[in-house]
Amino acid sequence: MDFQLAFDASEIDDLLNGKRDGGNGSLMDVLEEVQARYRYLPRDALILISESMGVPLSQTYGVATFYNAFSLKPKGRHVINVCTGTACMVRGAKKVLERISERLGIQPGETTEDGQFTLETVNCLGACALGPVVVADGAYSGEMTSAKTDALLKEVMSEVETV
């Protein structure tokens, strides 16, 4: 699997250098940056961050596993996010989610074995006029139907072959 970025301790060091004197409220900032860089929080990074910032590893691990934004497992190259907010739900988001789940063969929160796709849900994006909404790699698609979902998946999947 080559999609996973190799963990580089010196990168984390660089990140921490800017934050070490930041005082209160910087652990989550650092974790967010590491998550953005690697698409997950590598185990060694958590240990390094804890040691460098003088935060108990239990607290770092607690934060890393409590919040939805963090993941201990690598996320896929393409992230498909289905809004399951109430407005999208009453407009049929459940069917859309089930469709994508069936087509990719994974449940929400999972990543395909080849590391290409992660399927996620979000509680509400506040784009309720467009529901049901699907966000594929940051691009919003609104008023989704089964047919539009299939078309979107086809488009996203075609990007895999060209990578």
Add this chain to the structure above:
Amino acid sequence: MTMVRTPEELESLKQKLLAAREPDKPRVSVCCGTGCRVHGSMDVIEAFRQEIDKRNLNGDISVVGTGCHGFCEKGPVVVLKPSGVFYQRVGLGDVPEIVSETVLNGAVIDRLTYVDPASGAKVVYEEDVPFYRKQQRLVLDLNGDIDPTNIEDYIAFGGYAALGKALHQMKPEGVIEEVVESGLRGRGGAGFPAGIKWRLCREADGDTKYIICNADEGDPGAYMDRSIMEGNPHRVVEGMIIGAWAIGAHEGYVYIRNEYPLAVENLRIAIGQAQEYGFLGHDILGSGFDFSIHIRPGSGAFVCGEETALMASIEDRIGEPRPRPPYPAERGLWGKPTNINNVETWANVPIVIDRGGELYSQIGTDKSKGTKIFSVVGNINNTGLVEVPMGTTLSEIVYDIGGGVPGGKECKAVQLGGPSGGCLPREHFDVPIDFESLQELGAIMGSGGMVVCDEDTCMVEFARYFMDFVQQESCGKCVPCRLGTRAMLEVLTRITQGEGQEGDIEYLEELAKQIRESSLCGLGQTAPNPVLSTIRYFRDEYEAHIRDKHCPAHVCRALIHYSVDPEKCTGCGRCLRNCPAEAISGAKKEPHNIDQEKCIKCGSCYELCKFDAIVVE
């Protein structure tokens, strides 16, 4: 750099900006809120700029990208000023014509005007659109006029004048009295009087105090706070500075959902500009008062909307609530007295100070003052943000402003207040909405999310959805919430799967009572509300699922099946080609058939059939 040092300098800057505005000069206002952006408004704005450039009209026509106008259903929304001509669903191809016909010639392009679904009449001007006409916009008033990334737009419309008034003409205690007199109550859910909360924090012991803006707008279907921050972030910033001065805080935090990138960006820009102009930082407007604001993006945990969990999160800990008292006013962030209000509450503060508490208190009902912004979403014609005085009825919001339910269907219920709220059936649509009336009916104002459900919504499944939501978002600290919500979810799931038993409803009610009374924080205490309110008003639907194994709304997969009406089926093959389970067979131009063994009940065929030949029972 334009540093504003006194209220007089602010006033002269305002006059200078107003003079430069030329009110008669044509302006194209394009909504760039999240909803309109998804519809392509950023491309539309660029097209306007190019078209104006091409015609060498740069000095004659200005284009402004504004925050959310609130009428998200019809995006991209374009308003031409000063005439007020309102165009909806504007595409790139419409831009040259709008410039040549409407901006330059004053002619109205019929196809882009709004058609009122109720009367079928074309509506030309923004102020005549029924969606806007019945609203009273205090907080959202400037969203369609100002560029949220330009502080001078806000100043030109009187921005930061209330801050000048507070700092130079009032004492901190006087500001608090004004807020108390206004009757302003917290817009985040519980409706606690803002002024009284401020007073408690001001009177608390301690030199270091904090204020927090709760922008962790987590209720699904509620997005008014996002739109305020996207469209007019300076009003929130100004409200926070006034509050900090009144309470005696020198540092403030905005805890904002990370799922709102545009709101985060606009708020960052606003804070930067407010510093540059001297409204934040040292010696604000020459008053000797210092104050700064930090932004803290949330990391995706619904429970962090609860104030003690939110503070734990700012402190870099997991977002678990703690028991109250002590309330944040005594022991809050890092153990210091802290005042928390949500975005909409802070945004009301400059309005209260500007108008005076007494005048503000004339809006609304006896106990609930001012306006409230509702996000009206779901099965509704005019999805969008609706700001109305407290005391407006649901019927006015759903039918007069929201335009009713699409597809000629009936409105079955309105769900208010998100996962902590409840569903109200149509017989209560004429009740004036305020904090008290909703509570009596088993719902809550909450943050103002209003989800309209049509007759195709299964109320049991709807309750299950909310229980699933809170069960997942329960932080797990206290047992009643962690295990109780799970137990309720299990029962609800069984019922929707056709395995409901006699006694289930009573068991749900009993669990609900226990969870309500014994949970640690608001999340658990209110978690049973969606279930209790649906049992209260739609008990027959629960009974149909349990006794008759029947889902009256045809939603629950285990209780329905799809078949083909041979009379109506033309054998077009559309459903056959699109069935993911290959469960449909039949020759061309012959009635098709669904194999019930293979059918996964995904409903694709039902959705696709143009001849209404798929029957769901």
